[in-house]
Amino acid sequence: MNKCFNHPICKNESETEYCPACLQNGGIVPKDYIRSNLENSFTYHAPKSDQPQRYEAIRNKAKELAHMFDELCPDSREKTIAQENLEQAIMWANKSIACNE
Template sequence: MVLKIGDYVNPIIENSYSYHPPKGDQTARYEAIRYKAKELAHMIDELCPNSREKSVAQTNLEQTVMWANKSIACNE
């Protein structure tokens, strides 16, 4: 279903809010990104003192993985 106002449909919005099933080697690339991020997450967990800043770093790393994987899904 495409929701629109008048005759205009923004293709960027349609792409951002659509399901993009993995194709080709995308799944392997998603996993590679998650693997490297997990290595960094463990390093941050080990080396940084428990703090708000550490929590923010971990949250931002999760967001980095999400956006990197979305860049693959939405732009190929």
């Protein structure tokens, strides 16, 4: 058995690309899966166990890289974009922990 191609939204296993529910829906994630994903994305997830320490570890590593960008890169639009994308990377990494554990 494999994971459905709509994983991680669809948690079903499948013998083909899509589980029967997604396949019946034309390979599109059924609305109940979309709704549960929306609920998960727009719900506050209180930190649990070691999550705060992991968030901080991610931020600290990113801060090191941000300082490297600041030291090695000339002030420019590209440097600003690199720093903004680093901020986004931290956000998405932390969200992956918060929403999937």
